[in-house]
Amino acid sequence: MCGRLSQYRGIHDFVAALNIPNALINYAGDQPFELYNAAPSAQLALFHQEGQFLRADMVRWGWRPDWATDCAVPIKARVERVAHNLFFRAIWPHRAISAIDNWFEWVDEGGPKKQPYLIRRKDRAPILCAAIGQYPNAEHKPEEHDGFVFISAGQGGMVDAQDWQPVTLNPELAREWLNPATPKERAEQIMLFQREPTEAFEWFKIDRPMGNVQNQGAHLITPIAGSDEDA
Template sequence: MCGRLSQYHGIHDFVDALSMPYPLLNSVGDQPLERYNVAPTTRVAVLRLEKEKLHADLVRWGWRPHWAQDRAAPINARVEKVAHSPFFRAIWPHRAIVPIDNWFEWVDEGGPKKQPYLIRRRDGRPCLCAGIGQFSNEPSEHDGFVIITADSAGGMVDVHDRRPVVWSPELAREWLASPTSTGHAEQMALNLGEASEVFEWFPVDTAVGNVRNQGSSLITPKASIG
């Protein structure tokens, strides 16, 4: 996890879910994003706080430091290592929220193809995922972000052994707040992500496996099991 996600609501829906009392600097636009099948290396809507302004920007999903140009840019970072990893040292202090409607995982169920599953919050609210990255107010080729992942727990481990660290709105605001120290942020990420019971998951059409496919049919349940 997480290798594919959806952002189909508009940025204002995500900002409302976060509920931070700061002016919004929005470079994403006001219309629904309508992206049901978002792949790594593409630009994803991200929220970050800078100088008491909430920035909404489209940022490339994936990041690597300048000295690691010989390897692919990771899209995720393991919560157990990220705070002390030399690879992510430069961006660990630069926290962001990656607001998504859902993400997808693929499960080998013995068929000719792996079965894709959609995972989302049971209450219908956006998933406010913990992210870190390199950001600038003027788009740069060096900008990018990763989503922080943790071990799955409960029934979700049957879908995948990793999942994003998802915050409640209160903790998402604390994650972004500048007074939050890097040490406290690490403890938050290790211990305070939403529990498995907050989520539901169900199989969806295998068409989601092709990144060219879009549309709401990709998020329609085949049969609910979560």
């Protein structure tokens, strides 16, 4: 994931994909998000479980502890280190799911510019990405230091020029990941060993000009004519 993704469906489409019967506390709105070209620092829909309820908020993509002012704001945490990394210690217990529609990779194919690819599920269902963060809840009102990071893995086998991709979970495991009663040790096992396989995804070339994040629209996720899907 080269720092760009799409989250264009609405919150209720993502809730349906999670298949959680709990009542929804919705602070994300009911309209489609229509984010086809979201970059770090964007406000993205994020799910977490609050008691018996599923809660959705718009939370900034990217987080760092307030003492780490001399480094860039991370957007991801590597799966093999996050559970025991002092940098993420404060948010490791705060598990969440960011449901997205696709993400992008840029690949050096020998031309003057890198070629962008779009990666999505073969069945076109939302992609349920494991995340951790600092986000609003009943005791914590939204504040400027809120944010989240994706759990990432260098799984390989896709268009993974950057050697990492989000840890994605099937709905059953996503629900277990969200459940506050799931022990931290079990959560670590889920993200390390039970993420979705490469075979669940397809990828294809898209047009080059994505550019500024103000450039939005469905044309950004359309395959180039002649591009082979599921490359």
